[in-house]
Amino acid sequence: MNILHPPFVHFVVALPVIALFSQLTYFVTKDIAYSKAAFRIVGFAMLASFLAVISGIDDAQKVVENQYIVQEGLNHLSNHKTLGFVVVATLIATAIVKWLAISKESSLYENVSLVLIILLLIVSLYQGRSGGELVYKYSAGIDNNVISQRADEQK
Numbered sequence: 001m002n003i004l005h006p007p008f009v010h011f012v013v014a015l016p017v018i019a020l021f022s023q024l025t026y027f028v029t030k031d032i033a034y035s036k037a038a039f040r041i042v043g044f045a046m047l048a049s050f051l052a053v054i055s056g057i058d059d060a061q062k063v064v065e066n067q068y069i070v071q072e073g074l075n076h077l078s079n080h081k082t083l084g085f086v087v088v089a090t091l092i093a094t095a096i097v098k099w100l101a102i103s104k105e106s107s108l109y110e111n112v113s114l115v116l117i118i119l120l121l122i123v124s125l126y127q128g129r130s131g132g133e134l135v136y137k138y139s140a141g142i143d144n145n146v147i148s149q150r151a152d153e154q155k
Contacts (some may be wrong), residue, residue, distance in 0.1 A: 003141055004059060004133075005055040005058075008048050008055055010127050011044070011045065012060055012087065012127075012128075013125060014042050016045055016117060016120045016121040016122060019038045019041040019045065019120075020038075020114075022038040022054035023113065023114050025150065026110070034101050037103065038098060038117070038143045039095070039099060042091065042095050042098055042120075045120075046091040046092065046095055049077060049088045049091050049103070054087055056081065056084055059141065062082060063077070063140050066144070068139070068143065068144065069138055069141075070151065072111040073137070073139070076130070076134055076138055077134060080127070080134055084127065086099070087120075087123050087124055088105050090120045094113060094114060094116040094119075097113045097116055099119025101113050102135070108143075114122050119147060
């Protein structure tokens with residue numbers, strides 16, 4: 001099974017951390033370069049999130065078709081998919097607010113973008129935890145033989 005989703009999601013989780021540090025540095029130094037850097041980092045995270053969603057939908061379809069998941073994990077997989085769209089929406093909103101903050105040189109928008117970056121970080125970390133549970137708790141993407149062995153152990 002060819003899994004494309006995991007490499008992309010790591011960027012969606014890591015880049016908001018860097019954007020937060022860049023935004024906080026902007027607040028300390030008032031150097032607009034840090035604000036612009038945070039905007040670019042959020043943009044890269046948004047690109048990675050689009051790739052993560054596209055690859056995630058494809059990988060989830062393979063997982064379900066080949067039954068590479070414990071039955072109880074199917075609901076969790078559906079929730080993970082929905083939360084992925086929430087992460088993308090949060091990234092889009094953050095990017096728009098960051099763009100407004102830079103283009104209008106507005107401290108209000110900079111403050112709002114800081115809150116959105118923190119929210120984005122929380123949502124993406126939760127989403128990462130959810131994905132980890134799919135693999136380690138529900139055996140998503142793991143060969144059927146391994147799933148059968150785990151099912152026998154749970155009895």
